[in-house]
Amino acid sequence: MQIRFLGAAGEVTGSQHLCEGTVAGEARRFLVDCGLFQGGRDAREKNERPFTFDPASLDFVVLTHAHLDHSGLLPRLCAAGFSGPIYTTPATRELLKILLPDSAHLQQADRERAERRQAKGRWRGELPEVLYGQEEVQACLAQVRTFDYGLTFQPVPGILMRFHDAGHILGSAIAAIDVAVDQVSPPKTRRLVFSGDLGHAGCPLTPPPELVASADVLVIESTYGDRLHKTMDQTRDELVEVVGHTLRHGGNIVIPAFAVGRTQEVLLLLAQLVREKRLPHLNVFIDSPMATAVTQLTAHFRDALEEDAQEMLAWHEAHPEALRLKLVSDVEESKALNQIRGGAIIVSASGMCEGGRVLHHLVNNLPYRQNAVIITGFQAHGTTGRMLVEKARTVRLFGQEVPVNASVHTLGGLSAHADQGGLLAWLKGFAAAPGQVFVVHGEPEASARLAEVMHERLGWKHVALPERGVAYPC
Ligand SMILES: [Zn+2]
CATH class of the missing domain: 3.40.50.10890 (Rossmann fold)
Incomplete structure (x- = not known):
């Protein structure tokens, strides 16, 4: 297997992680999250870029939660040829029905505002693109399949997965994906765990994130990897x-x-x-x-x-x-x-x-x-x-x-995100150090600091700060 981080690598938004490999004799490819880049001028350019892989070649997509920086490019992915299932939780689907149409609406409004300014000679450069409309949103929503926390399901032969409550927002999930890897004999299962966004244990609304006992590969967020929340x-x-x-x-x-x-x-x-x-x-x-x-x-x-x-x-x-x-x-x-x-x-x-x-x-x-x-x-x-x-x-x-x-x-x-203490508390739920850890979804200082404390306090050695677009064996 290999994994490429196509967003939220060295930054907070645009989560998009592509996993590829041979599973049960078949070449498989799936995506975890497909989010919008948000904030700043280059966000628009990143959102408008074509996908760096063929969307039609994906077997399935896993969505950790409904926030647009994780879900906001899904309609575009579907419009670009992805026709398979999008797996998520029931509450996330209900939230998507609210968030994605709104996202399409805002893009349209931005475009129209820019056109009006251009007509008055007050707009320089390219007009913002409308990434998708309401029709694309509805088509995408029709591809969503839901599973409750704790249920194991099989997206394709050789892959089993399960959602755990991430305690971040309604419906938010940690995805644990067991992949039967072919290259080794006898075939061995490797567990990939994607934290998604992890909730703050002190949050009055949602329960604390569920602990996961084991992972061969862990992809963890680090939004607040370098600080502690006030109580x-x-x-x-x-x-x-x-x-x-x-x-x-x-x-x-x-x-x-x-x-x-x-x-x-x-x-x-x-x-x-x-x-x-x-x-x-x-x-x-x-x-x-x-x-x-x-x-x-x-x-x-x-x-x-x-x-x-x-x-x-x-x-x-x-x-x-x-x-x-x-x-x-x-x-x-x-x-x-x-x-x-x-x-x-x-x-x-x-x-x-x-x-x-x-x-x-x-x-x-x-x-x-x-x-x-x-x-x-x-x-x-x-x-x-x-x-x-x-x-x-x-x-x-x-x-x-x-x-x-x-x-x-x-x-x-x-915060809806765990702070450094919360992230460490969650990491301590693993019975042993994962074979490989990738720190994503943070500004560079935050990700680097979390990697350091994982090394110092947990003694975990294989912690990487992945670069966007690079393929990492896993
Ligand atoms: Zn989030």
Whole structure:
């Protein structure tokens, strides 16, 4: 077998791992994840590049979870000739039905915006390509096949696989793939384990990532391989401080949040703090159609949540007045929020402030000192969110420089990703060192640091930082 990392190698987005080899006498080829590159100018160029392999030659695709940096190029893969099954979990399929149509819609909107600017002579260079439309999305969704956690299934003869709960977002999975390799005699099974994105054990919404006891080859994410999150208690204290202070001074609070996971986590924390009487009754607006849909879906899959989260949901249903939740659907309602001068908590996407309705809320709220922005997630290089975190004095939104006078706070404890301690705790679940470890899905410093600590603390010797496009025997 060999594996080529075609994305998320030396960077955080664009997960795409190609595995190839002879299995049970047949040449086999499968892909694990097929995600969009996100953030920065070269992301667009990478997304628009043709696949470096023939999509029609894939036997199947494995999808670890629904986030677009893992799933967002799937419709393009199918349109380019891949007609086989896409294996994932049932909750992931439901999330894909929300995320992929939205992704197609955003691409179309970006294109149209660029065309309008080009017509006014205000666009230089190539127009952004629409990678796929709604038809391609529907065709792709029809190829999805689902299996619950813990079930073993056989995608092709000689390969058995199973999903474990990764605790990252609803439906997120670690994929354990047992491959009967032919080249050795007698044929031997090699277990490839792809961590996908691993959840944060302190996350109030999802359970901690399930441990896996053995792997011959391990591919592990390293988003936060070089740091430790603040504790959940610190995070709660900070939230009380910022929300309490801002509301007392008549300001609004804008919380850019990923529609999937983070929005629901923020809601859960706020409701908890109101229940504990650490915050007054709140007016919360969820201004993102996608976040609204996912919030409803999360309630539907509530059995998959942490027990405390299930209990909080029941409490909120009994006490809706404690946290008056307004799910904003149409654009007019969204615009009406611009008139609110204080007292509102607006949770909106996109989480990295790279598009979506949150941009309007930033334009309206950033210039005023009494307001606050709470950053709740990872912000990739080159994104507006990252600039806010790095205390930019102005940010460019809709072609204008917007002064940043509102206070900007970063809540470190709310990550959907395990930190270095969490990654190590998960790695300790292996009974023995995997024969080969590949560290992916991190900025170079984060991946390198995780590789170092695996060496220092676990004594694991075969840890590599793969380069994009290079074939590694495994
Ligand atoms: Zn993810």
